[in-house]
Amino acid sequence: MLDPRGSRELSGVLLLALALLFNAVVLFPELRIGQLPLNDLVFHLPASERLGESFSRGEPLLDPWVSEWSLGYPVWRSYQPLPHLVAAAWLRITEPFASHAAAFAALQYLLLVLLPASVYGGGRLLGLAPVAAGLAALLVLAPSATGELDRYGLSYGAQVWRGSGLYTQLVALHFLVWALGFGRRALDTGKPRALAALAIAATALSHLVFGYVAFVSAALLAILGPAGERGRRLARLFTIVIPALFLLMWFLLPLFLDRHEVNHSRWEDPWKWHSLGARFILSELFAGHLFDAGRLPVLSLFVATGALIGGLSIREPLPQRLLGLSGLWLAVFFGRETWGHLLLLLGVPADFHLHRLQAAFELSAVLLAAWGMERLLHVARAARRWIGETAAAAIAVPLIPLPRDRAASLATIRLRGE
Secondary structure (H helix, E strand, C coil): CCCHHHHHHHHHHHHHHHHHHHHHHHCHHHHCCCCCCCCCHHHHHHHHHHHHHHHHHCCCCCCCCECCCCCCECHHHCCCCHHHHHHHHHHHHHCCCCCHHHHHHHHHHHHHHHHHHHHHHHHHHHCCCHHHHHHHHHHCCCCECCHHHHCCCCCHHHCCCCCCCCHHHHHHHHHHHHHHHHHHHHHHHCCCHHHHHHHHHHHHHHCHHHHHHHHHHHHHHHHCCCCCCHHHHHHHHHHHHHHHHHHHHHHHHHHHHCCCCCCCCCCCCHHHHHCCCHHHHHHHHHCCHHHHCCCCCHHHHHHHHHHHHHHHCCCCHHHHHHHHHHHHHHHHHHCHHHHHHHHHHHCCCCCCCHHHHHHHHHHHHHHHHHHHHHHHHHHHHHHCHHHHHHHHHHHHHHHCHHHHHHHHHHHHHHHHHC
16 A cells, blocks of 8 residues: 555656656647648758768867858857757667658657656656646646747747747756756755756756756745755855856857857847837736636636745745746846846846747746645645545646647647648
8 A cells, every 4th residue: 555655656647647648649740740840940950960960070069051041150159059969869860760850850749748757857856746746747838828929938839840849949948947956956955966067057058048047047046945044055056057157168158259240130020039028928927818828717827826825835945936936037038128228137148039038937837836736735635635625626627628728729730731
């Protein structure tokens, strides 16, 4: 017979298994859509092929010329190389039995399917209970939006064939949740600091914006947390951040030296650099459109519940940190429309796609929502068993429309792609 701790862990793993199974089934058409991608994947596949080719020719890592980028450009002088390194290795391994296009589609599929597993593992390290981590695994791809807000956050619209094809962001999200988890553990216990530094560096080499998120989040986790230990956490923070910067120096130093040649693209929409402002983002958030456009505001209510319960439990380290992360990334997501040059105080450079912080906010909010739902269940179960069962049903019933909405969205994409 399982002890209560083992039973809770099993419950979390079952929720994770459900998330993985759902993703594997509904995303399966992504493997067989026969048309060329309509998004950034048109670039990422040739770039990965070019990087793999450069190794066979003995070219320096940052210098290969990629003709598919505008009129040609040494991409990795200013672009995160790790996702293309991973893809180049994957293409080489699968070359005997799959075309490059099919192999890359399979890699994108696996990264999408397995994202809940990274969220579960990172959430557990961050301090979430098994059920909360399992709920976070279920909710991580649930955000839905319309227009531009569907293209750059956590939702399928950022990743799939009909979406934006944000391959490097997807890789970075895997590393980011592990960086948060290992970072929290290293700051609170002193180990494993090497894994925390490695995860932060890997996040930055996967996507510079999310590398920034990883560094700043680590600082926030050091400031917030158990009372009386802040000085020790800040000292540990330096022993994590400095090694991470050393791991990145081979990439950051050439980028700094070439900064005058890496110009601010005039072809990008201004809102990508400056974001959308507090008025618009808050109106979308409170109207339920940011998380739940086109459906009942289930995820929005979960996030609001998590924030409310977190506020009532603000003296506890975990809700304090989850509220801090959610509040910080929501505020920075407002962008220059709201903060102007004050963003320099947070180390945000002028050439920085602030709209990408939508994903950082959504990830933090999903973790907060999952924690809040689990806390609600825990309190209800402690009061009376029947109250706990009622609370579980009250949480489960609103979840039902979410997978149906996600499946319907992907079914529409499949029909357009065949």
